[in-house]
Amino acid sequence: MHRTDEEIVAEVLTGRTQQYAEIVSRYQKPVYNLMFRYTRHELDAADLTQDVFFKAFNRLSSYRPERSLFSWLYKLAINVANDWSRARTRIQTKIPSSETLHTPHTAHRNPAIRLEDRDQEELLEQAMESIPAETREILLLRYRHEQPIKEVAAIFGIGESAVKMRIKRGLEQLQKIMQEINTHEQGFFR
């Protein structure tokens, strides 16, 4: 029999804490993937996922069934990810060494190999790395996880109109970046 998230939470809060394993089973994958997008590292992502579920367990009494457990958990996960990002400010973003250098490439070109043929998912993945993390997560929550605008707004603590605007701008940014990658690398064989 399928039990709702709210029913499981209620059971955990009444002392049947082992039921929490079901919550972990249901949501570990989206949380882990969220952490992986922030950390780009399997071990770090696993550590942060564990941290999220640990915190969620300790704060479960503050969960209100009026919201979905997924969005409550996701909000907690976003906060953990942001804390991690702040603590681990990467020097790569601070030192513009690569940006100031010209990118060499092999002169050998094969006209049959054109960037247009690259896997589009790969292209999207690259473009996603270039937009702000919050915009990226808003887009994925909306489209990948099919969350209502209202839930996305609650997760990020912003208004619904702001979410819609972010989505619109995010899609435009992705479109522009994907186009730029195409134009820049078109025809190169690297």
Place this chain on the structure above:
Amino acid sequence: MNKDSFDSEKIEMLLRRHPEHDVPPGLQQRIIASLPLGNRPEGIAFKLKSWWDRLMLPAPMPMKAGAVVAMIAAAFWLGTEVESRQKTGETALQVESTGMETAAGNSWTDNRIGMDSLEDQAGAYAIDFSSDETLSRQKSNNLDDLSDIFLSSEAVPIEDRQNFQAAGIPRIDSTLFLLNLAHNLADSGNYHGALHQYEKVLRLNPQDQTALYNRATSYHHLNDQEGERLAFLSYLDQFRSGRWAYQAVDHLQRLGVFDYQTCMIGGRKVVVNQAILLGSSPPARQRELERLVPSLRRPLSGELHLVVFYQNDLQKSRTIATELKQQIHSILGEDRALPIKTSWFDEAAPVQTGTGEKRELKTGLFLFTQPSTQQRSTI
């Protein structure tokens, strides 16, 4: 490809089917093991916490507001009582008598108090004034000194370290702490100091991706080309995918090092060590080819092209191409019959650096696949 190829609808569609990684094996068990689970009655502490959590929920009510005000007043009274008893009955740390606590909250002052306390072997007090956040705000060479003092185990008693961890602050000898320190030093232009810290991180974790990459970047800023070369080679020895790997290849090629090459296999960028693939060590070549297996096991349309250049030696280039082909087939096994088309030339491989300089490599190798039919149709 024209711009319409990436209209909003297509991007939305791609986002909907955005692939997700599987969680590492055993993650759920690990999470569960970390939790205080068990069918047991709620303790008083748990009930109090639950009550407090619910009280703090954003639903303003007169009773709740009254309770909160009463609790704050009680806490304030208790605090003043405790303070007055401490002042009369206990010998406070020397720092208190200096009046420095009045300046607490200022990052420089906090840092100084922390350092002085450490030197006085007052570990617990030092920790209060030397939080990670404080260290992050402070961007002077004092950080380096403080780190060294912190990291000498005699200065901070074990109990204080445990308290430090219990407070949720990262361990001071953790890679996170050292990385923050290194980032701050690099940020202030002290690349020698940053390098020193990155090396410390790598002694703790030789595979730390950030430290490996940033060590190379620091060498670059110090204009130490040999250090930069070795550091980027170390990075690529560990990491072959992602943006930083591609940039590491670019850095090396700018330095005139063409050991690594990026190839397109199945629409994805793959970094290969062509120096090893063209080298004379079969075991090394085998290990290098095994790194390509995930890319080659993916469904590829058409054949894999393998092109070998060996200046003035057609026979050798042909031999290497044939051997590589056989090794790839051997590694993939019979269940993955990948057609491989080999080509060989007795010419040098032409390359061009970022400065526009044209060069010729005596040996070279290219691996690539043809675009799929579906991909062609989108052109």
